Amino acid sequence: MILVGSIGVSGCATKGYVNREIATVNSRIDGIDGRVRTVEGTSGQALSQAQAAAGQAQQNAQRIDQINGRVDGLDQQMQQQMQRRQRKPRG
Known part of the structure; x- marks a missing residue:
């Protein structure tokens, strides 16, 4: 009986031990x-x-699209002017 009682008591953790372990885990x-x-x-x-x-990238893309449209328009105007100059007879 004493043997069984001593095994049962030695297998139990004390409140202090449990509290220290919990404190360690809580700090982690x-x-x-x-x-x-x-x-x-x-x-x-x-x-x-x-x-x-x-x-900002979306705004920049919109501005670039607007500028591209303007450049395309200017390019077309230049092409038209060059074609007109080429059609005029010299002389």
Whole structure:
């Protein structure tokens, strides 16, 4: 009976031991939680910057399309003027 009782008691953890182990685990969790929050903040900033850059790129693309239209129009005018000059007889 004493043997069975001593085995049962020695297999149990004390409250102090459990509390120390839980404190260790909790401190590790807190550290990881802090790192996760930092990563979330950084990723949020990166997302905002990427969205702003995408918006700016879209505006730039629209401006380039407008400029291309103007350049094409000027090119056509130049081609027409050159054709008119070539048609005029010299002399």
